[in-house]
Amino acid sequence: MSLTADSRLLQVDLRSAGYGAVPVLHDIAFDLDEGRRLVILGANGAGKTTTLRALTGLCAAQGSIRFAGAPLQGLPAHRIARHGIAHVPQGRGTVPDLTVRENLLLGGTLRSPREAAADVGFWMDRFPRLGERAARPASGLSGGEQQLLAIARAFMARPRLVLLDEPSLGLAPKVTAEVFAAIDELGRARGTALLIVEQNAALALAIADTALVLESGRIVTRGAAADLQGDDDLRRAYLGV
Numbered sequence: 001m002s003l004t005a006d007s008r009l010l011q012v013d014l015r016s017a018g019y020g021a022v023p024v025l026h027d028i029a030f031d032l033d034e035g036r037r038l039v040i041l042g043a044n045g046a047g048k049t050t051t052l053r054a055l056t057g058l059c060a061a062q063g064s065i066r067f068a069g070a071p072l073q074g075l076p077a078h079r080i081a082r083h084g085i086a087h088v089p090q091g092r093g094t095v096p097d098l099t100v101r102e103n104l105l106l107g108g109t110l111r112s113p114r115e116a117a118a119d120v121g122f123w124m125d126r127f128p129r130l131g132e133r134a135a136r137p138a139s140g141l142s143g144g145e146q147q148l149l150a151i152a153r154a155f156m157a158r159p160r161l162v163l164l165d166e167p168s169l170g171l172a173p174k175v176t177a178e179v180f181a182a183i184d185e186l187g188r189a190r191g192t193a194l195l196i197v198e199q200n201a202a203l204a205l206a207i208a209d210t211a212l213v214l215e216s217g218r219i220v221t222r223g224a225a226a227d228l229q230g231d232d233d234l235r236r237a238y239l240g241v
Helices: 048-055 077-082 100-107 113-126 128-132 143-156 173-190 201-207 225-229 232-239
Strands: 008-019 022-033 037-041 060-067 085-088 161-165 193-197 210-215 218-224
Touching: 008 048, 008 193, 022 048, 022 193, 022 218, 037 048, 037 201, 037 225, 048 060, 048 161, 048 193, 077 085, 085 143, 100 113, 100 143, 113 128, 113 143, 128 143, 143 161, 143 173, 173 193, 173 201, 193 201, 201 225, 210 225, 218 225
Parallel strands: 037 193, 037 210, 085 161, 161 193
Antiparallel strands: 008 022, 008 060, 210 218
8 A cells, every 4th residue: 555645754856956056866756754763874975964964954956755744845944853853973073172961952852941951850860871871071072972972862852753863983893883773772662753864784784674785876786674674685785794
C-alpha cells in the first residue's frame, strides 16, 4: 500500500544544493516517516553533510523540502528549528564557553522555562557524567561527553526530527558504541525520527530502518538497512569497508 503525502514527516526533492555557484548535490529525493530512522552513507566528499545543511537552511538549495506538510524551502535556520527539527552538526556543536547546564538550557529555549528546567534534570540523570560536570564549561569535556551533551541539547527542544552529522567522528570505538546506543534508545523512547549521516556503516545500519548511499552528490543506492548491511559488494564499492 502506498503512503500518502500526509503520512510522511519529511519529504525531500532537491534538484541541486551547494555553495555559491558550485552544486554539490544533484537530484536528491527521499522521504522519512514519523518515528523512523534513515541513515545516509558515503565516502568523504559524497555530499552527506551538505544534505543536512540543505534541510536546515544552511546552504543554497533548489527544489522542495516539506516537513509535516509545511514547506521549508527558503526559510532561515531558526524558523526551520521552530517546526520541530534539531540539528547536531559535525564536530559536536556545543558552545565551548557555556557550562553543561547552560548548553542544555540553550537547547530548550523554544520551551517554557519550567519545562526546560525539568528536562535539564532528566538529562543530568540520564547521563550522569554530564550531571557531575554541570558547572564545567563544555570545552572541558572529553570528546564523548561533548557528543552526549550535543545529543541531549538537541532533544531538549522535544523535536519531531533530529539530524545527526557524523556522531562517531573522532571518538574511540567504545565511546562510539555508547553514543549510538544512546541515540537508539532516545529515539525509540520519544518516538523521534532520526536522520543520521555517518561513515561508520555497521553501527549506523544497525539502528536504521532505511539507508541511502551517496557518491559524488547523487544517490547510487537505497533500501532497507538490513539489506544494505549484508551487501558486501556495496560496502566495498561505495563505503570502503
